[in-house]
Amino acid sequence: MVAVRLLVILTLVTGANYILWRWLASLNWDAWWIAVPLVAAETYSLIDVLLFGMTVWRIKHRTPPAAAPPDTTVDVFVTTYNEPLELVMRTALAAQRIRHPHSTWILDDGNRAELRQLAARHGLGYVTRSTEWEGMPRHAKAGNLNNALMMTSGEFLLILDADQVPSPDILDKTLGYFNHHQVALVQTPQYFINVPDSDPLGSQAPLFYGPIQQGKDGWNAAFFCGSNAVLRREALMQLGLVGYVRETEKSVRRALDASRSAIRKARRTAAGAPELLQQTLDEVEAATLEARRRLDDGEPLSEITYRVRRRVDLAVQTVVQADLSALQSDLAEIAAMSAVEVGEAGVPVVTDDAIQRLSAHDWSPLGAIESVQAVLDALSVERTGEAQPVMPLATISVTEDMATAMRMHAMGWHSVYHHEILAHGLAPEDLGTMLTQRLRWAQGTIQVFLRENPLVQRGLSLGQRLMYFATMWSYFSGFAAVVYFAAPVIYLLFGILPVSSLSADFFVRFIPFMVVNQILFAVAGRGIPTWRGQQYSLALFPTWIKACTTAARNVWFGRPLDFAVTPKDRQDGGPRWALIRPQIVVSVLLVLAAIAGIGRLVAGMSEPIGTFVNVLWMLFDLLVMSILVRAVRYRGFRTDDSGEPDAGTIEARTERTANGPEL
Template identity: 30%
Template sequence: MFALQSRVACALRFALKRRSTLLCAWFCCLGLLLFLASVPLSLSIQIQFGWGVVALLLVLRLTGAARRWRLFFLLLCCQLTLRYVYWRTTSTLGYNGPFDLLAAVLLYLAELYGIVVALLGIFVNVAPVRREPVPLPADRSQWPTVDILIPSYNEPLDMLDITLRAALNIRYPRDRFHVYLLDDGGTVQKRAQADPLKAAEAWSRHRALQELTARLGARYLTRERNEHAKAGNINAALAHVSSDLVAILDADHVPTVDFLEKTTGFFLADEKMFLVQTPHFFINPDPVEKNLQMFGQMPSESEMFYSVIQPGLDFWNAAFFCGSAAILRRRCLDEVGGIQGNSITEDAETALELHARGYHSAFLGIPLISGLQPETFTAFVVQRVRWAQGMIQIFLLKNPLLQPGLKIWQRLCYFSSSFFWFFGYARMVFLLAPLAYLLFGLQIYNASFTEVLAYGFPHVVGVMLMSDLLFGEVRWAFISELYELMQAFFALPGILQVLRNPRAPTFNVTPKGEQLDTDFISRLAGPFYLVYLLVLIGVGFAAWRFFAYPLHRDITLVTLGWNLFNLLLLNAAMGALFERRQRRQFPRMPVDLDARLTVDAPGECCACRVDDLSMHGALVLGSLATPLTSGARGRISIFDTVSQEWLELSVLVRSSRPAEKGGLAIGVQFINETQEQISRIALLMYGDSRRWQSYREERKQRIGFMRSFGLLILLGGRYAFAHYRSIAQQAARYAFDLLLYYSLPWRRALGRFWRKCCRWVLDEQDVSRDSVKS
């Protein structure tokens, strides 16, 4: 153990020296590039230089040399950007009137924001670290003790049941870890509240969770009052636990069996290690993926952070705590008073405090948990606005650039992580800026088309190529724009709230495990309609301006192109705002497991493979020639790759159809499971980290800019139509209801007239009969 710690100490000293060297090299190169950016060139020479560098970048990218010449490639991108910034600052900010100046400054600041974020992104990701687990000693008595804390507020019991079972299934000496459920929905304050219905609900939850933990073998903790949200819940639990390490899991984050085996070794190797963070891996689509039906076909939106940015931060000893799927050293938490609570992103704030005290963190890029993303766009916005507000709280209340104790590279990394969340401002400015010229004729960008061609377009292409090199496998260019646009409408008001009062935001729990029975339009679609209408009007004004001002046609065409791009983004956003049904509470995941299926009637048995699996059922590919009857009973034996044992379950056939490659695709539902079998199913479903890693890698793929742009157009055209059709149907129903409402007096008058006519006819008939009789 001492030899291992000595090797780690040597590695840390080498890393510190390498960081210092790279930091010096970065500042030297940046100074040189700033000097070169200010060298005056004629417009024709600048066009040749800018597009010559773009051509070189394209050659490096297309030949695959960009990865080998990574730093050189990034420096070329920086040169194009810095030259653009110098020209933009010195040549385009003229005074044309107060409103023109205001719009021009807002656009300039938005561009400056994007450029700072791009430069910081290059710095952060200059040398990402890819770690492997540190092995634990053979003597298990030397393994650290761990308390696994699972904070809960209002999550369904079924969700908590699975997470607790999986936590208790972890492959670690049973006497060296304990599992705690921290119930914030059944606190004494909740049970004693004045509203009798809410109090009864809290009592019911309190008793149900006590019974659940007792049945499974976990421990139940609650507290007196709901103070400081999740941070307060964890800190209250720390008073009742005493292990060396603390593992924190969200209620929907189901751990794999090797969660502790792969993470705790870092703490034995490095006494100053305070955090080991692992990725948040999700097995269900986020609302954009679900509504655009792209889940599994493109990288998850979170992959850029967990596959690129966190490894980049890890090189600079700045990988931070993400609230779950992490292990922390208890001694370090006690030193700073537990989880911090000055901001609503208590996780990053805690990491900032401990990094400032000289402690180390590590990011292990192996998915060791599987979680759930928000199912609706409303829940998605609640989560992202909380992140944005919390990181800007850190930016304002604990400015990383001024925080004592941080190394200069850590200051830049934390500044990058918090400053990024101002994207809501920049994205809204980029959306509305073309309209300032097209609708009102404001001069917000004092440049000719030739100057834009010389400076602007090379800079844009350079930024796109830089982003493709750093993030191309995990974040597609125009899909990234779509995600940021959809969040910006709501992030910007949240940002303004924090700027007015940094302590105003409160912690909002993200809804998870929601089920949607019908398709519907998100209730947050209203702002998108307004901006969509304005952008459409801008297209019409562009056509008018093209003919009315022939001398400005070049600028009109450039602005129109910008506006049309925004229209394409908004069109795709309309598709993502049409919420699709979500009936499954537990998602199914693709697997490839050996199995044997026996059906009672017609009494057949065959070897088969499990193609996908959930906690309640599976899809089995078998060689049976005769379709099975729905409702038939049988048994299935599935080989568990984690325990290396066969799991036998009773099943009910729900569906049977011919498979694409022959045989039958049989949907089965598990029935009559014992408590032990349910735990085994949870182990089978969630226990194997290799499955999550394989699935994660399969989703990583790089596509070109043209394919990404074509995909944006396709998604907007295909899925926005359902949104528009729903609007038309609702409008037709509303119009029909209005027609019925306003026509009610006329219909009543017609009814009275019709009844009078009927009575008159009947009276005439009676008179005729009487006359005939007489």
């Protein structure tokens, strides 16, 4: 731990020394269009490595907890949509053999009669969506889990993906953490048995399911990863109730503020209006002010909304005269106003269209009153736009896990990362499936970042904010990668340097930073392989960029994400080179640029040191990209005739990881 912290401090010092010099003294302003993007990309990378340093600053090595009470009730959920029946049943039957007393449930979002029959034959619980979900938002896996929560009753939930086969002792080793009554989540690693040692698709993530999650655990920020986790039902239900109340209160506040704005605007046109109409405006405004005060005092929302609607209705009933021509125009405006829609958390909310029209339109006095009535009538504390009133797991993202964990942490709950492999899963066995999976992960993370930025979430500690932000920040690496690929190409083709010169000042700052950076990863990882992860963080730049842009369009403009479930079996067909077309283009450009750069050097058109550095840079970029050639050609893990991973391989891996993860 001392060595890690010393390296973090050295990384901070050398990195800050390099980046400050780059910004203040080294930029080639004649080529600002590449100089500024490059130093911005380097700054991004420094922030990224410092966030990693902060993560591993508090690596937590836990000791086994005391045993949980034997009468602790647990529901084991096996989630499935369209996975092969034999795969689902393999996991469900293994879950049935878990030693601690529990109930095993198959959560079939595909509503398959064959799976229902298999579950009944083996004495397994079977849950699918009820008729209440017809025509309602389904929320993918989060909706599947929320539906099952309302149909079961265990104190704790073990959530497993359809391919994650649990060990019989998974509950024996995790339930004891819940003796601490503030613990809401215990996450264990995800480990895959169908991955060769070379891991061509980068599936194992040993750095994440190791120092990173252990470091987050030290900051009480280890988060839910969607499977192989035990959660406290009480925490989830509290989360659902609090989230519902917050969204409803937010909608009521917006409606009341917009109503007051409309009434104030109407006063400008009320000069000379009958006194009765003036009094009605006063009464409506007083009703909204009183409702806002009651809201601040924490009174029940249903009573507040009922009272304000009742007072406004009574005020309108006293109006017996109005300017009918002005009113008819305003009534047409009101009719065109879409007053209510289903919000992100499933709560009916007053639409932005209604708020904007209320605030911006110059209403006649009676038209303003009628518009306020229309918006207040749209308010409801009932969840009419959802299949069920409470949604415990977050539905703001295509991945429910991170947002749910962050909300629990913000409410004061604790989490635990148990660093031991207690379930064995199946990783993608072709590049296309892997890209689908990584895209969904990244999209979900960016959705959470844009909707509930952890840096501004109430209830989170500073460490928790930064731990969540670190994961979200990492998915912006695609933009930095484009700059890192472009810079050497531009120099080798045109001789344009983004720095003022490649002098000794550059090397004495850059080299120490890079060396210390790599040593930090090596020491923090305690010998685990990290190179594959570094390759994919750069090589998958089109996927990361697509994730950021599509998630932003979804959050800001409501564009669909075209969500897809990751296939659990190998996709047939030969190598699909089209999947990496952008990377192929970049690689060809790098090679052509290197040839051109050497030619320019021979012709005396460029400096030897600049050419040498940029050719080395180009070779590093090609080395990073080379993993994609293996990934495209990868034909899946070696299997025996039954289609299962070789028994000898599984036995050897299980033996190596019996006392902890193979990380």
